Amino acid sequence: KAGVTQTPRYLIKTRGQQVTLSCSPISGHRSVSWYQQTPGQGLQFLFEYFSETQRNKGNFPGRFSGRQFSNSRSEMNVSTLELGDSALYLCASSSDRGPLNEKLFFGSGTQLSVL
Amino acid sequence: GQNIDQPTEMTATEGAIVQINCTYQTSGFNGLFWYQQHAGEAPTFLSYNVLDGLEEKGRFSSFLSRSKGYSYLLLKELQMKDSASYLCAVMDSNYQLIWGAGTKLIIKP
Numbered sequence: 001k002a003g004v005t006q007t008p009r010y011l012i013k014t015r016g017q018q019v020t021l022s023c024s025p026i027s028g029h030r031s032v033s034w035y036q037q038t039p040g041q042g043l044q045f046l047f048e049y050f051s052e053t054q055r056n057k058g059n060f061p062g063r064f065s066g067r068q069f070s071n072s073r074s075e076m077n078v079s080t081l082e083l084g085d086s087a088l089y090l091c092a093s094s095s096d097r098g099p100l101n102e103k104l105f106f107g108s109g110t111q112l113s114v115l
Numbered sequence: 116g117q118n119i120d121q122p123t124e125m126t127a128t129e130g131a132i133v134q135i136n137c138t139y140q141t142s143g144f145n146g147l148f149w150y151q152q153h154a155g156e157a158p159t160f161l162s163y164n165v166l167d168g169l170e171e172k173g174r175f176s177s178f179l180s181r182s183k184g185y186s187y188l189l190l191k192e193l194q195m196k197d198s199a200s201y202l203c204a205v206m207d208s209n210y211q212l213i214w215g216a217g218t219k220l221i222i223k224p
Contacts, residue, residue, distance in 0.1 A: 003157075035214075042215050043214040044214075104160065108155075
């Protein structure tokens with residue numbers, strides 16, 4: 001069974017640009033979550049999608065948005081990039097059999113550098 | 116506010132035992148997770164505790180005390196491949212995961 005796939009692996013952008021990151025979950029998983037990871041900080045929750053609907057959202061500005069397609073693949077978009085957006089963006093999928101003990105399967109992430 | 120505390124870095128010797136602590140203050144509690152993350156790789160699930168006590172899984176064990184807001188991950192017979200960051204996360208009353216900053220574990224020969 002293929003794991004969670006994130007593309008691209010690395011990305012370099014300049015301030016003010018926008019970027020789109022892609023995530024393909026494990027086959028059969030309908031829940032996809034996005035996290036931002038920076039050195040010294042815990043994973044910061046961005047949002048979660050389930051069956052094409054945003055089910056949960058973290059405390060990030062509106063420049064961060066996402067969507068999920070009917071095949072459960074998800075994209076995350078960041079507009080008007082700022083230097084502080086430089087981070088590893090992780091996507092995780094789960095089978096969503098229930099809210100408890102729902103372990104996440106993570107992709108290797110997209111390392112975004114904003115210059 | 117919600118808070119998860121873990122030591123930033125720990126060092127241990129190959130073959131020894133190490134205990135990584137995690138304390139938390141969250142709005143409600145629906146379980147505590149431990150994940151392992153090797154440098155440049157995806158975090159992978161290690162354990163889940165929702166009831167007090169010790170859960171053992173091979174060389175790794177995880178303990179929870181809900182009354183103290185405390186958990187630890189115990190790694191026995193350390194191997195070089197155990198060098199990684201260990202992430203503690205708590206599921207709050209809204210079923211959202213709150214993550215600690217992670218503990219970088221360095222294993223020396």
